[in-house]
Structures are given as C-alpha cells and as structure tokens.
Amino acid sequence: MHDPTPAPAGADGHEDVLWHPEARAAVVIGTAFFVAALLVDAVGPGVTMAxxxxxxxxxxxxxxxxxxxxxxxxxxxxxxxxxxxxxxxHTDQLSALQRPADVSERVVLTDVRSFRAQLDFCLLRANPSLWLQLEADARESRRCGSLVRGTACLDGLARRMDEEAARSVFRASGID
Incomplete structure (x- = not known):
C-alpha cells in the first residue's frame, strides 16, 4: 500500500521543471499590476490607504x-x-486516462480510488522524464488490468510525444 504523505521528488522522482518560472511570473505579474495601479492613482485621484x-x-x-x-x-x-x-x-493503479473532447490540451487521470488529476499536455512535453514515468506507470496499470478506459488515449499520447520529440530533434539539427 502507498504512504499517504506526498512523495518528494528526489533521485527516483520527477518534478515539473517549469513550475519555478511560472510561479515567479505569477508573482511578478501581480506585483507589476499593484505598482501600475498605484502609479495611476498617484497621477489621478491620489493614493489613499483604502x-x-x-x-x-x-x-x-x-x-x-x-x-x-x-x-x-x-x-x-x-x-x-x-x-x-x-x-x-496512484499512477500504477489508474482506472481511466482520458482527453476531454474540448479544445483544451489536458489529460485526465483517474485512479482506482476515484481520485482525479488533470495534466496539461504542454507540461508533459516540457518534462520528458515526467512523461516517461507516467507512461511506464500507466502501462503497468494496463498490464495489471486496472486501466479499463483509456488504452487508446495512452497509445495516442505516446505517439504524439514521440512525434514532438522527433520534431524537436529535427529542429535542433536544422533539418526542420
């Protein structure tokens, strides 16, 4: 059985490499908005505590x-x-792996305990090690029989990730 405490990323774990820049951007944008609003107030009606x-x-x-x-x-x-x-x-006990039929580039994971999480495809593309671990765990779920919905989605995602990787190699080598 799994430990209920969140697993830290370490030697055998993977974290989103874009989290730090995105978190920093959120704080910078909020701060810039605040400063711009104060500047507009200073020029216009005046800065008040309220x-x-x-x-x-x-x-x-x-x-x-x-x-x-x-x-x-x-x-x-x-x-x-x-x-x-x-x-x-529990990614090694997935019951469903789906892509919603809307325009979002999301993957919805559901485990056997009915817990759900949504991941953006861009996140998987930017974090190849995260994708490889997720794919291995999903294939383990399929092998064990718990993945009842989403095997075609998993195969489609794997194909798309392979295409993206090939494109990036071609781009880097100038063959694009």
Missing part, C-alpha cells in the same frame, strides 16, 4: 489565479499540490 488596500487585494487575487500547481511524480504516485489542496494519484 485604494492601496483595494489594489493590494486585487493583486493578491491575480497572483492566486495565476499561481500554477506544483506537480511531482515518483514511481506509482503523482502528487499535484495547489495553493489550498493536494491530490495524490
């Missing part, structure tokens, strides 16, 4: 909306840490 507090609250909400979830994957476990929630998915 208006400053209001702009500060709006800037904080902007940071909260833009702040990305922190994703780490160890063999058999995907941990998605939001600002207020943590979701732990």
């Amino acid at each position: 208006r400053t507090a209001g702009w500060g609250c709006l800037a904080a909400v902007l940071v909260l909306v833009l702040f990305p979830p922190r994703i780490s994957l160890a063999p058999g476990r995907l941990v998605v840490r939001g600002l207020f929630t943590t979701t732990d998915i």
